[in-house]
Amino acid sequence: MADQARTVSVVIPTYRKSALLSQTLAALADQTYPADATEVIVVDDCSGDGTSEILKNVSAPWRLVSLVHDENRGRAAARNTGVRAADGQIIVFLDDDMRAVPSLLSDHARYHVVHANSAIIGNALTAPELGPSPVFRYLDSRGVHKLAPGSIVPARYFSTNNSSVPRDALLQAGLFDETFRSYGFEDTEIAFRLEDVTGLEFRYCAEAIAYHTHSHTLRELLMKREEAGRSSLGHLLTKHPDRVRELSVEALMPLAHDDSPLLRLRKRASRVLLAAPFETLGASLAGTRWLGPLAHPLIDYLIAAAYRRGLAQAASSGSL
Numbered sequence: 001m002a003d004q005a006r007t008v009s010v011v012i013p014t015y016r017k018s019a020l021l022s023q024t025l026a027a028l029a030d031q032t033y034p035a036d037a038t039e040v041i042v043v044d045d046c047s048g049d050g051t052s053e054i055l056k057n058v059s060a061p062w063r064l065v066s067l068v069h070d071e072n073r074g075r076a077a078a079r080n081t082g083v084r085a086a087d088g089q090i091i092v093f094l095d096d097d098m099r100a101v102p103s104l105l106s107d108h109a110r111y112h113v114v115h116a117n118s119a120i121i122g123n124a125l126t127a128p129e130l131g132p133s134p135v136f137r138y139l140d141s142r143g144v145h146k147l148a149p150g151s152i153v154p155a156r157y158f159s160t161n162n163s164s165v166p167r168d169a170l171l172q173a174g175l176f177d178e179t180f181r182s183y184g185f186e187d188t189e190i191a192f193r194l195e196d197v198t199g200l201e202f203r204y205c206a207e208a209i210a211y212h213t214h215s216h217t218l219r220e221l222l223m224k225r226e227e228a229g230r231s232s233l234g235h236l237l238t239k240h241p242d243r244v245r246e247l248s249v250e251a252l253m254p255l256a257h258d259d260s261p262l263l264r265l266r267k268r269a270s271r272v273l274l275a276a277p278f279e280t281l282g283a284s285l286a287g288t289r290w291l292g293p294l295a296h297p298l299i300d301y302l303i304a305a306a307y308r309r310g311l312a313q314a315a316s317s318g319s320l
Helices: 018-028 051-056 075-085 104-114 134-139 166-171 186-198 218-232 231-241 260-275 278-285 289-317
Strands: 007-015 038-044 061-067 090-094 098-100 120-126 160-168 200-213
Touching: 007 018, 007 075, 007 104, 007 260, 018 038, 018 051, 018 098, 038 051, 038 075, 038 090, 051 061, 051 231, 075 090, 075 166, 090 104, 090 166, 104 120, 104 160, 104 200, 134 218, 134 278, 134 289, 160 166, 166 186, 218 231, 218 289, 231 289, 260 289
Parallel strands: 007 038, 007 090, 038 061, 120 200
Antiparallel strands: 090 160, 098 200, 120 160
């Protein structure tokens, strides 16, 4: 088959998640895609938890490449190390806490045959064994899950927890920006460059399922979003100021001297609406199971508040 003629390199950055990484690799050992057309590259970003020793004992049907950073350099740098070492025409990005279904690599490869010059976004879902929660239901309804499978999707939905890109396009775009060291948005940033520099389209492959096996509470989710607002979101907006409106964060930014009167009004309104008392009430309601899908707009609200708080901290420190 044409899709099986394409060599696939799976790039997995990892940092101190050796137990979850073992599950990720075990699932990849059961893939239907030909093992002799597959390599798996794990980049240990200076975990210091025995990850490298565990990798030495992995027995798998495909070629395993284990690489180690001698200092922690972040996920962008770890992915770049993996891409540079890869032999495959197609790079499949997986996180170290994702459990792929057996057809995942075949589905990614098939989509690259059918949809030339595309980046493919797989279907990342919460692992069933983690149980139901408002946060998991929310995460499983966002991004590409709002769109029809196979359709062209906005570049901002690109996520490296389960996706694939032609290696040549990654090299042409200049790989990941390694100045992204903290949580989030390094994948959004390279997606914008892939779109602008190489003309790639982004498509959603619903069949390419990988289950996220790492649990997050609502509080942990919001802490990560605040961290991103404080660091990586501001960095993204500095590099791509023309994408501020597309990312729906324009009203969350600090006031600027060149703001239009309408934008100033929107920013002042967001400051009031996202104030701490309303946020506290929203968090207490969002955590209740009986709300069901009605909790989703509440979590959207809480994430916006976390981003706004982080962006304000970045502005006060002079980094935005």
